[in-house]
Amino acid sequence: MQALVWIFRLLIVVILLWFALKNTDLVKLHGFPGQVWEAPLVFVILVVFVAGVVIGLLAWVPTVIRQRREISRLRRAATQAAAVASIAPPPVADVSATDIHGI
Numbered sequence: 001m002q003a004l005v006w007i008f009r010l011l012i013v014v015i016l017l018w019f020a021l022k023n024t025d026l027v028k029l030h031g032f033p034g035q036v037w038e039a040p041l042v043f044v045i046l047v048v049f050v051a052g053v054v055i056g057l058l059a060w061v062p063t064v065i066r067q068r069r070e071i072s073r074l075r076r077a078a079t080q081a082a083a084v085a086s087i088a089p090p091p092v093a094d095v096s097a098t099d100i101h102g103i
Contacts, residue, residue, distance in 0.1 A: 023041040030036055
């Protein structure tokens, strides 16, 4: 199974390398007036992809922080509830109220 995973990874690397070699044409990026930047197309695609990943991770961080705070709050509440349950005796059931025969 491990060999199959490595073959799949190698196939992906070969495809990405082929894509990079086929897209070496220079493209012009126009910024501010009079500013032109020339770079290979594959480099521009890579930079845009990395920027998208970084922006996505930055958008994900507040959610992770909020979830970790909630988890720690719930763990504290569970610990306190367990401590209270171990101190207090369990409630005693009223046997006469559950007697269905009336005896």
